[in-house]
Amino acid sequence: MTRKFWQAIRAASVMAIGLGVMNTAQATYSSNNNCGGGGTSNPNCDTWTFNNQTSNTQGGITATASGWSNTVGSANVQLESAYITLNGSSGLGVRNNDCSGFANCTGGGSDTNEGLSPEHAIDNNGRTDSILFSFTDKVNLTSFSAGWVATDSDFTVLAYTGAGNPASLTNQTYAGLLSNGWSLIGNFLAGSSTGAHDFANSTYSSYWLIGALNTMVGGDSTKAGNDYFKLISLAGCTCDNAPPGTPGCSTGGGGVPEPGTLLLMGAGLLGLTRFKARRTMHVAA
Numbered sequence: 001m002t003r004k005f006w007q008a009i010r011a012a013s014v015m016a017i018g019l020g021v022m023n024t025a026q027a028t029y030s031s032n033n034n035c036g037g038g039g040t041s042n043p044n045c046d047t048w049t050f051n052n053q054t055s056n057t058q059g060g061i062t063a064t065a066s067g068w069s070n071t072v073g074s075a076n077v078q079l080e081s082a083y084i085t086l087n088g089s090s091g092l093g094v095r096n097n098d099c100s101g102f103a104n105c106t107g108g109g110s111d112t113n114e115g116l117s118p119e120h121a122i123d124n125n126g127r128t129d130s131i132l133f134s135f136t137d138k139v140n141l142t143s144f145s146a147g148w149v150a151t152d153s154d155f156t157v158l159a160y161t162g163a164g165n166p167a168s169l170t171n172q173t174y175a176g177l178l179s180n181g182w183s184l185i186g187n188f189l190a191g192s193s194t195g196a197h198d199f200a201n202s203t204y205s206s207y208w209l210i211g212a213l214n215t216m217v218g219g220d221s222t223k224a225g226n227d228y229f230k231l232i233s234l235a236g237c238t239c240d241n242a243p244p245g246t247p248g249c250s251t252g253g254g255g256v257p258e259p260g261t262l263l264l265m266g267a268g269l270l271g272l273t274r275f276k277a278r279r280t281m282h283v284a285a
Helices: 002-027 259-284
Strands: 045-049 055-058 061-072 078-087 091-095 129-151 155-160 182-188 195-198 205-212 227-238
Touching: 045 055, 061 091, 078 129, 091 129, 129 155, 205 227
Parallel strands: none
Antiparallel strands: 045 227, 055 061, 061 078, 061 129, 078 091, 091 227, 129 195, 129 205, 129 227, 155 182, 155 205
16 A cells, blocks of 8 residues: 555656646746837847838738728718828828828829828828738737827727638728727827837737727727827737737647747656656566
8 A cells, every 4th residue: 555655646746747847837938029119129029110111021921001091981981092101211101092282192102291291191180091011920019110200199009800801991981890800909199209109919910900099999089180100110929929829829829839848748758658667667576
C-alpha cells in the first residue's frame, strides 16, 4: 500500500510540474495591443504609412485605402465612393464627389492645399468623410497618426466583424452598417494636435472604417462639424502575435500553441513516459 501511494504521488508531481510550467508560460504571454500611437517600435506590431500612396505593405500584409462619404439620397445619408487626396507630409484626406466651389474638385491626385476646406481633409462639415482600409489579412488596429489637423480631430472607428467579406458600402448608410456586419469600435475625442490618435481594442478584422466624428453612429452632435484631419499612418498587430484563441484569428493566435509551450508540453510528457518505463521495469523485476 505504501509503495503504490508514493508511486501515485510521484506521477501526480511530474504532471503538476509540466502543466504548471505550461500555465505559467501562457499566463505571461502578452498580446501587445497598444502599439504606441500611429507608429511603433514594438516588434510584434506593424506601422502602415501613407505618404503620397493609397496602399502600403508591412509584415506581408497590404493595407489599401478608399474614400467614402454620405453624399447621395434625398437627405444625403447614403454612402458613395469619394476621392482620396494625397500629401506626402500630412497623409490621406477625402474629397467628396459632390464638392463645388473649391479648386480641384474632380479627380484624385496630389493635393497640397492645407486650408480649412472640407474638400482637402477627412471632415464632418456638411458630409461625414471616412476612409476604408482593406487589409489582406486580419489585424488589430489600435491607433493612427494624424499628419495634419485644423480646429479639431475627433474621430469614429468601425470594423467589420461579420461573416465573409462585407457588402459594398455604396448606397448603404452609416447607421445601416451596424446591422450589416459592422461593429462600432468607438467615437473618440482627440483634440487639435497631430500625432497619435489611440483607440485600443481587441478586435481583429480585415476591414476598418476610420472617419471624422460621426453622429450617425452615436457621435456627440455637440462635438461634430469642425473636425478636419489627414491620416498619415496606422499601427496594429497581426494574428500571428495574437493570444491563443483570439476571436477572428484562424492562424497564429487562433489556438496554435507557442513553440515554447510545445517544448514544455513535450518535457512534461517525456517525464511521464520515463516514469512509466521505470515503474514497468520495477514491477517486472
